[in-house]
Amino acid sequence: MDILYLLIPLSLVLAVLIGAAFAWSVRNGQFDDLEGPAHRILADDDNVP
Amino acid sequence: MRAPMPSSTDLASPAATCPLPAAARTATPAVCYHCHQPVPAGSRWLDTHADGDRHYCCAGCQGMAALVAAAGLDAFYARSRTGGSPARPATDSAAARDAEALAIAARTAGAIVARADGSEEASLLIEGLHCGACVELIERWLARQPGIVDARLNMMTARMQVRWDPATTNLATVLQAVTSLGFRAQPYDRARREAGAQRSDRAALTRAAVAVLAMMQVMMFAVPAYISHDGVAPEYQALLARVSLVLTLPVVVYCAWPLFAGAVRDVRARRLGMDVPVTLGIAIAFAASVHATVTGRGALYYDSVTMFVALLLCARYLETRARRRAGDAIEAIAPALPGTADRLRADGSVACVAASTLAPGEHIRVAAGATIPVDGVVVAGRARVSEAVLTGESWPQPKGPGDAVLAGSLNGTSPLTVEVRRAGERTSLSALARLVDRAAAARPAAAAWASRVAAWFVAGQLAVALAATLWWWPRDAALAVRIGIAVLIVSCPCALALAWPAAIASAVGGLARRGSLVVRDHALDTLARVTTVAFDKTGTLTQGRIALRDVRTTRADIDAPRARAVAAALEAGSDHPLAAALRDAAPDAALQATNLAGVTGCGVEGDVDGRHYRLGKPGWALGACARPATATEVAALADLDDDATIVALADADGLCAAFALADTLRPSAHAMVVQLKAAGLRVVLLSGDREPAVAHVAHALGIDAWRGDCMPDAKCDAIRALQRGGDVVAMVGDGLNDGGALAQADAGIVFGRAAAATQWAADVVLLTPDPAAIAGLLASARRTRRVIRQNLGWALAYNAVAVPLAIAGALTPLVAAVGMSLSSVLVVANALRLLRTRATPAGSA
Structure with missing residues (x-):
């Protein structure tokens, strides 16, 4: 069970990494508009014939 | 309990500060007097003053300086240069300078409006609002400040209309008073509001996400203790406890920060909000857990703390978003008028001036594609003008010399010359916007009642928690702490404090998106009780x-x-x-x-x-x-x-x-009448038209009760007769002559093209000409009432079961945290259903 001394701190590191990645994506505006992009994909691009 | 406030005098009187020695200024003309940028060599922008020449880098800076001087705020420059005037106490210098700089900016930008009674008014944007109680706190606090005549804060748009007596106080003091409570206040500016909203949205999302992440991890480490038969070996238990502490620390310090700030705010204002017990519960549970981790004895509540904070923040985040979306829907309808206008001088040249300073009779030029800034009459030019904002009529109307145009309408095709009739605050669009603001600022009486009840609820909850802890203490101190924590966090005033305002905000916002502006606070409540709908014929049911x-x-x-x-x-x-x-x-x-x-x-x-x-x-x-x-x-x-x-x-x-x-x-009139009847409502037609014409319309629509040849008085009488019979009457009208009937009816509904005077008598203004909106409106009001009742019923049942269980010691803090947070999420999510814009038949209510 000594492996816990490695695995549990490892899980902490992972949690910090995930938290940092999420904070980065929030700051980047990924979560600002959760509806617009879904509609934008349906809008036809007028430039394409 | 007043926070130390700087007296208003040391902010108000520029004379109190010492100006820089004149020599210091004249000797170094290398920087602009206004913006401190280097002045280009050979600059010709120069003012000559008694204390020396002032150089500017450009004409804009010279103009700004003139405005500041004209406002009597010249000392601003002396202060901004020395970094705080020696005449002022050091303690408040930074905040006071910020407040004063904002106040000067507001005055020069024309954001302060002088009213006829001598008071001044400004619109402020408040950042950091997170519940209905904050609104009450700020309003009450300001009401206590000297010189403030009136302060109304709109929770949905985070805008505050504040009126003060310029002889006693000034805008800088008002801004500081708000800041001293822990909120940020700025003169209102739409772009800044959006930036501020985005910032706080992102922060709230990050906080909730970090809390959820920590919750999942801490839960993993808590599970072994729950499932093992003979306990986890002490050395591993110590490891798990320490790692849980590391994970919980950011949750308490970072994620729960808004909760702590809210509790501190409440306590400073001597009132009880729901943040107080929540924070107490978190703090006690965390402290007990840290003690247990260090000494190795006692129970751990890290899992309860993280889960509680995570779910509560999720509920708050949802509520904030709903309010913001509701506010956005309202703002989208009354867009900002252009701030400037092109005034035509007598010699035909054009000058760009602030639109609010235009006087009736002046001529302005409106370019093609521009929004018309004033109410006026076309003098020259022909164009198609879209008045969609005001009338809901999206098809552009042709306008030529002699035709009236309204502020906010869009000049589509070619330039117009318009003679100003009404500008600034007196335009029809501003009147409509004020109606909406008035409704939003006058928080529904029900919601105000809810927040008062919530305060009593919290007081009772604290008393019960204390009593339960004291009662159990002699028997088992550890159990007593556990029960105290459980009682603190299990009971849930959310249905009152969070869900009620959220329900009303969502309903109003959802309606606004569909073109129905609820302009009086009690309207939704009344509309839900309506049993009879009276229609005026012309323009409502007919084209x-x-x-x-x-x-x-x-x-x-x-x-x-x-x-x-x-x-x-x-x-x-x-x-x-x-x-x-x-x-x-x-x-x-x-x-x-x-x-x-x-x-x-x-x-x-x-x-x-x-x-x-x-x-x-x-x-x-x-x-x-x-x-x-x-x-x-x-x-x-x-x-x-x-x-x-x-x-x-x-x-x-x-x-x-x-x-x-x-x-x-109108094409949809018949379907609307059918819907209303299906919803069990009586439909009555009261018209000033000739009897045969009214009968014809009534037959065509299937309305059994009608009266023609109705003078305005007769309409009032007819409605009064219905009310005496026990009916709650909604009147749908249009013309000026309906004003009396609209006021007599329990709820008045008018169309957006109605005269402003008629709109003031109304509870709801429909921006769409489609009568189908009426059925939707009534259905939405009923849905709102149903949702509020569901939430209250749930809260009552939940608390009645959970609190006794917690007192009896049957609930661990973990179960209490799960119960309370899920209850919050449940009531808020239920309220948010109202924001969805869906076409529902009136019969569903």
Whole structure:
């Protein structure tokens, strides 16, 4: 069970990494508009014939 | 309990500060007096003052400096240069300087409005609001400050209208008073509001996400202790406890920060909000857990703390987003008027001036594609103008010299010269926006009641928690702490404090998106109780526009399409409403009329395809034929509806066709009446029109109760009679003469094109001309009431079960945290359903 001394701190590191990645994506505006992009994909691009 | 506030005098009097020595300024003309940027060599922007010359880098800075000086705030420069005046105490310098700089900026930007009674008013944006209680706190706090006449904060848009007496206080003091509570206040500016909203949205999302992440991890480490039979080995338990502490620390310090800040705010204002018990619960549970981790004895509550914070933050985040979306929907309807206008000088040159400073009678130029900044009259130019914002009529209307145009409408096609009638705060659009603001700022009485009850609820909860802990303490101190924590966090005032305002905000926002502005606070509540809907006929159920209803022909040589085409050709040049209706009836007719001549009061005559026709009043038109009218002709004319206007087309051989022209029904009116009836509502028609016309409309729509020839007084009486019979009446009206009836009715609904005076009597303004919105509105009001009742019922049942269990010691803090947070999420999510814009038949309510 000594492996816990490695695995549990490892899980902490992972949690910090995930938290940092999420904070980065929030700051980047990924979560600002959760509806617009879904509609934008349906809008036809007028430039394409 | 007043926070130390700087006295207003040391902010108000520029004379209190010492100006820089004149020599210091004149000796270094290298920087701009206003913006501190280097002045380019050979700059010609220069003011000569008693204390020396002032150099500027550009004309803009010179203009700003002149404005600041004109506002008597010259000392701003002395201060901003020395970094705080020596005359002021050091403690407040940074905050005070910020507040004062903002106040100066607001004054120079024209954001401070002087009112007729001598007071001044400004619109402020408040950042950091997170519940209805904050609104009450700020309003009460400001009401206690000297010199503040009135402060109303709109929770939905985070905007505060504050009015103060300039002799006693000033904007900088007001801003500081708000700042001292821990909120941020700035003069309102839409772009800044959006930036601020985005910042706090992102912070809230990150906080919730970090809490959820920590919750999942801590839960993993807590599970072994729950599932093992003989306990986790002490060395591993110590490891798990320490790692849980590391994970919980950011949750308490970072994620729960808004909760702590809210509790501190509440305590400082000597009131009880729901943040107080929540924070106490978190703090005690965390402290007990840390103690247990360090000493190795006692229970751990890390899992409870993280889960509680995570779910609570999720519920708050949802609530904030809902409010913001509701506020956005309202703002989208009343867009900002352009701040500037191009004023035409007498010599024909154009000057750009602030739109609010325009005086009636001045002329402005409105470019194609620009929004018209004032209410006025077109003097020169012709263009198509879209008034969609004000009337809901999206089709651009042609406007020429003499036509009235309204602020907020969009000039679509070509430049116009407009004579100003009303500018700034007096335009129709501003009046409508104020209506909406008034409603939003006057928080629904029910919600105010809810927050008061929530405060008592919290007080009771704290007392019960304390009593339970004291009661258990002599028996088992550890159990007593556990029970105290459980009671603190299990009971849930969310249905009152969070979900009620969220429900109303969501409903109002959802309606606004569909073009129904709720402009009085109690309107939703009243509309939910309505049993009878009274309609005014003209313009509500009908188009309010004459259209061709029927054509009768009497001769074989001319059929109905031909008759319509001839009539359209004859009316081609006329602008009479009847003529327009006849033209619209034959849109693709290609006939040309010649020798057209109008006869005032009778009609028009002219030649089409070589035949001479008369079109107009039957008596006059039949004069085209030498012989007297035949029986068939008289019958054809008499056969038409007696509520319509009859127009005859005749030539030398007698009557060709008879046209019946009348106001037509709106396409969705019938479906709307059916929906209302299906929802169990009585529908009544009260109209000032002639009895036969009213009867015709009532029959067409399936309305059984109608009254024609109603004078405004008679409408009021009819509504009063219905109310005496126990009915709750909603009046749907349009014209000015409905004002009395709208006020007499329990709820008044008007259309957006109604006169401003009528709108003031209304509870709801519909921006769409579609009567179907009325059914949607009533359904939405009923849904709101149902959701609020569901939430209250849930809260009552939940608390009645959970609190006794917690007191008895049957709930661990973990179970309590799960219960309370899920309850919050449940009631808020239930309230958010109202924001969804979906077409629901009225019958569903």
